Amino acid sequence: MKLSPESLEAFAHAASLGSFSAAARQLGKSQSTVSEAISRLEIDLGLTLFDRSGKSPVLSAAGQALLGRVEEVLSASDRLQRTASALAGGLESRLTLVLSDAYQSEHFKSRIMQLAERFPELEFECIFAENADIISLISSGRATLGLLPVEGQLLPEIGRAPVAERAEFAVYASPGHPLVQQGEIESSQLAQWRHLGLNTLSGSAQGQEWQPVSQIRSWSAPNYLILLDLAVMGFGWAVLPRWLVDAYAADKLVELTLPDWPRFQALEVVWSRKRPLGPAGNWLRDALASHP
Amino acid sequence: MKLSPESLEAFAHAASLGSFSAAARQLGKSQSTVSEAISRLEIDLGLTLFDRSGKSPVLSAAGQALLGRVEEVLSASDRLQRTASALAGGLESRLTLVLSDAYQSEHFKSRIMQLAERFPELEFECIFAENADIISLISSGRATLGLLPVEGQLLPEIGRAPVAERAEFAVYASPGHPLVQQGEIESSQLAQWRHLGLNTLSGSAQGQEWQPVSQIRSWSAPNYLILLDLAVMGFGWAVLPRWLVDAYAADKLVELTLPDWPRFQALEVVWSRKRPLGPAGNWLRDALASHP
DNA sequence: AGAATCCATCGGTAAATCCGATATGAAGTT
DNA sequence: AACTTCATATCGGATTTACCGATGGATTCT
Structure with missing residues (x-):
């Protein structure tokens, strides 16, 4: 059995507003649509969600218990759509940063926190390696961005930018x-x-x-x-x-x-020129390279 | 924009099976339905979910990133339906137990754990009070079941059963x-x-x-x-x-x-005769009264 | 009693969902 | 190269769902 998103949304709005018609106005639909959506939901679930004896409907005990679950579904669906539109907007689906233990600072930590704020839908992964291992993870594509002590010669496919600290x-x-x-x-x-x-x-x-x-x-x-x-x-x-x-x-x-x-x-950020950075990778590279 | 549950389910099954037609068989629908559902989802999200160049479709990077989110939606929807059918089956939507600090034992703890196992959809609440306060919480309906040292006289509306411990x-x-x-x-x-x-x-x-x-x-x-x-x-x-x-x-x-x-x-379990116990309340009452 | 809301229900329309049939494409076989 | 096999995409048509506007009944306030 499928629960239509229309019904769930109608139920959630009606429950929080205490009125079907108010919910209909909020959703930009007609009152009958909301009423029908909720009564379909009640039939599907086999439960009475509202006590309709008074003028305005009141959540039944079952309705109260289910409201939380319904909101979980809606918020999960919301997260899905937000992530999708972030991806559709060009955001990379995952950013993997490979770090050397050589370095850690407040500046670095605050940059990561800013990253989390700016790109809330980004999947972020942090792995640790040193020296040549960092380079090999970058050029194999396992990692997107690396942060390590400056090395002498590197493959030309490796992009590099100095870090201020x-x-x-x-x-x-x-x-x-x-x-x-x-x-x-x-x-x-x-x-x-x-x-x-x-x-x-x-x-x-x-x-x-x-x-x-x-x-x-x-x-x-x-x-x-x-x-x-x-x-x-x-x-x-x-x-x-x-x-x-x-x-x-x-x-x-x-x-x-x-x-x-x-x-x-001295430290530097490295990446692979073969795999162009997405917006989050670009931002993080510039943020790490910039002065504190 | 609404994401239809059909599309999400088709996507999740196809992703885990690596095949649209296998997903169709598993879902009991025709192959064209699954194919159309997924391509509708791709249009709605504005993303390509599968790489269809080979014989069987392969999740794209965006598809991988979104699969987790989709599964969250589906499992939230599943939980909702399980809770609904538990409620429809007669389970009370919430059980509130009011306890005296007089008593605590392994027997009691294991009963509560059994309760959680037996009634996974039950919302359980535990509050503390003593003596007359317990009785008043029960008779007001704030609590369903109480556990307290035996008192002499109680209102006739209060049901009581001795506890072995x-x-x-x-x-x-x-x-x-x-x-x-x-x-x-x-x-x-x-x-x-x-x-x-x-x-x-x-x-x-x-x-x-x-x-x-x-x-x-x-x-x-x-x-x-x-x-x-x-x-x-x-x-x-x-x-x-x-x-x-x-x-x-x-x-x-x-x-x-x-x-x-x-x-x-001696201890006893009490409840209100005015509000009949649901299956979980009944079970817990009997479990607390039974010998360890 | 009357006005104002509110919800349920009904008929009709547009859209989504689904199926079966068919076209097409990839991988492996002869 | 031709053939078999097993995929997916697409099309037309049947069914179901989502939605609206209109209507009627119930509750609350005046």
Whole structure:
């Protein structure tokens, strides 16, 4: 059995206005149409929705109980239509942002909140990866937009735009690590201890070249959070984003004081030129690139 | 613009089956009907839902994004129809249970869970009151079913049935209270200290007559939880349900050792004979009265 | 009692829904 | 290449639904 949307709408309006004819006026239909729609609904549901003994109809107990359900149907149908017209207006059906853990800021968070406000019908997905993995997700089409530390050479199909903010990196080790005992350290001394660095699934990548290199066989992990855990466990030293250490290991890692550290790494937004950005992607790219 | 339920259903089935004709078979309609319904929906939404270049149609990006919304509409409409047929089948549209804090048990909780399972379409409301207030909520129709310690005389319109379990009450005071310092106490000694007792909005009530009486002007509150707070704050002694003290003030109140205490109070379910119980109310009444 | 509303019902019209038949197109087979 | 198979699109026509305007009965207010 099908419940016609006309009946549901007539019922909802009549219930909230307490009058069939008022509902008819509000809906721009004739009174008889509303009356018939409601009585058809009553027949379909097998229930009396209104007590019509008085001058104006009053919701019955069943009507009260069902009104909420009817409104759920109508609002779901409304959402469907809003989403459809957003899509028909050119909005992309989904925006996938791939992020590096290198960076996080209030500016970034507020941009995402603005995105949610501006494009309420957008399906938004956020995934995490580092370095070359970000690029490969973008060029494969799995992700629409990426945010990562600037890399040297990229494929020409990858569009890129600089981001105003920078990510701060420092060298950290656990409090128990031998490097922490010494006061001032030379960069060369790092080479004597195990380095904890990023790896990537995409073979080509060798991470950022500006990281200090260790002579000892280094350990690697696919993201900064695991790297941070390894450092906390004392397995070696690592170059980590400051915000991440402050947020998750403020008291469990010590920053090493080295010449030229901490460093500030420029960031950029990337996308694929093969798949043109939709309005939300365009907006987010520009918003991330703009000054705070 | 209205989206016909036929179109939505055709779209949902076609999307999940990957075929218009399979959807038509499943819906018991002709293939042309499904094809037309979907193309009408596409026109209404202003979008192409399927890529029809291959032999069998494939959801477009917009189609994927909208499928979820469409299913929300259909499932809301389904819920509406299920609720309607439950109501048409005689189920009351709402069941309001008024409870005394005197009692709580696993048996009771499991009954409520069974109620939720058996009557998934029932709107259930639980409110709290004590003694005479419970009776007045029942007889006014605000509540359907009440659960309270047995009272002596009740109006004849109130139906009542005994509950197998009993509620345990004991006399408590805060650790700093003078009564606690003494070891064994006579019931008569209580009279020298302030009593914390229940009051009710309904004038007629005088609470349970079996409570010890104080000669000092007693303080009162409308429910056991506030009474417990007053006792914790050291304002006097109170007769409280044991489960409540165990749950909320295990280490902040001391049980007084008195002759004839603790006591076990019989409970009963009450309802109004003027408003016959629906199937859920009947079931719950019998379930509460039955042995665990 | 009379005026003003309100709802139910009826006849008629336009539109939507549905079917069966037919045309057309894609994929796989011979 | 021709053929079979299994899709979808489209057309004409029957049925049902949505809608309107007119009418009549009931309730409330004056």
